[in-house]
Amino acid sequence: MLRSCTAGLRSIWALRGRREGAPRLSMDLQPARRLFSTEKVIHKDWALPNPSWSKDLKLLFDQFMKKCEDGSWERLPSYKRRSTQESEDFKTYFLDPKLVEEERLSQAQLFTRGFEDGLGFEYVIFKNNDEKRTVCLFQGGPYLQGVPGLLHGGAMATMIDIALGSCTGGAVMTANLNINFKRPVPLCSVVVINSQLDKLEGRKLFLSCNVRSVDEKTLYSEATGLFIKLDPEKSST
Numbered sequence: 001m002l003r004s005c006t007a008g009l010r011s012i013w014a015l016r017g018r019r020e021g022a023p024r025l026s027m028d029l030q031p032a033r034r035l036f037s038t039e040k041v042i043h044k045d046w047a048l049p050n051p052s053w054s055k056d057l058k059l060l061f062d063q064f065m066k067k068c069e070d071g072s073w074e075r076l077p078s079y080k081r082r083s084t085q086e087s088e089d090f091k092t093y094f095l096d097p098k099l100v101e102e103e104r105l106s107q108a109q110l111f112t113r114g115f116e117d118g119l120g121f122e123y124v125i126f127k128n129n130d131e132k133r134t135v136c137l138f139q140g141g142p143y144l145q146g147v148p149g150l151l152h153g154g155a156m157a158t159m160i161d162i163a164l165g166s167c168t169g170g171a172v173m174t175a176n177l178n179i180n181f182k183r184p185v186p187l188c189s190v191v192v193i194n195s196q197l198d199k200l201e202g203r204k205l206f207l208s209c210n211v212r213s214v215d216e217k218t219l220y221s222e223a224t225g226l227f228i229k230l231d232p233e234k235s236s237t
């Protein structure tokens with residue numbers, strides 16, 4: 001497993017920088033072109049295959065894309081940054097302007113999308129709206145190591161949080177996350193996170209998920225989460 005991971009790393013480094021394109025632009029470019037390139041990076045959809053994806057991940061991706069054809073499933077796009085409108089909406093709930101400098105905020109990005117291709121979180125989420133459930137395909141790269149050769153539990157927790165959150169829609173916050181780690185996840189392997197909305201009670205959304213190997217034989221983790229719809233009348237900070 002580690003050998004294939006090293007081989008993967010070599011090709012990852014060879015490809016390094018190609019995905020975003022923009023950072024490789026030389027500094028003598030006109031400001032307008034730089035701005036255009038930056039915009040392209042911000043609006044790039046990261047939930048699409050790239051050369052670091054393993055055969056398993058690509059195969060599962062293709063299977064779910066087929067399921068999307070009749071409209072029962074949809075692939076959720078994933079961006080590094082929220083749109084200006086979304087950010088403004090969220091600010092009304094909890095962002096005290098005194099807490100984060102505007103300049104810092106302009107640099108903010110979703111941390112799961114902050115790694116080079118294949119080194120961190122590679123994932124895509126498919127949603128079935130009628131059944132109120134999602135399937136997240138996740139390949140955790142070598143920079144997410146905890147115990148040597150294994151995925152860090154915090155990285156798994158992050159993906160579980162995102163997978164459960166993707167079942168909710170709208171402005172919510174995680175209030176409680178409860179995870180049972182049953183088997184360690186090999187680094188660079190692909191896991192499937194099946195999440196569902198179990199119960200909606202006022203502003204409270206109760207969700208659960210399991211994390212399995214691609215062949216479904218290994219149950220890596222089980223988790224439950226409580227998400228709370230934000231109340232526009234209340235500030236959370």
Ligand SMILES: CCCCCCCCCCCCCCCCCC(=O)SCCNC(=O)CCNC(=O)[C@H](O)C(C)(C)COP(=O)(O)OP(=O)(O)OC[C@H]1O[C@@H](n2cnc3c(N)ncnc32)[C@H](O)[C@@H]1OP(=O)(O)O
Nearest residue numbers: 086090161162165166169170171173174175176228231236
């Ligand atoms: C613009 C949005 C765009 C969305 C796009 C969607 C795109 C989908 C795809 C991407 C998905 C990404 C997901 C990302 C997920 C990341 C989430 C985080 O990291 S979040 C970061 C990590 N999270 C944080 O930092 C959250 C920090 N915590 C908070 O901000 C607040 O505690 C709160 C907002 C969670 C609730 O506050 P508040 O609104 O004042 O609510 P109350 O106190 O009034 O309670 C209401 C009800 O809930 C009960 N209840 C509450 N808590 C618990 C609990 N723990 N245990 C049990 N119960 C609890 C409470 O008893 C009451 O019940 P009842 O009496 O009605 O029966």
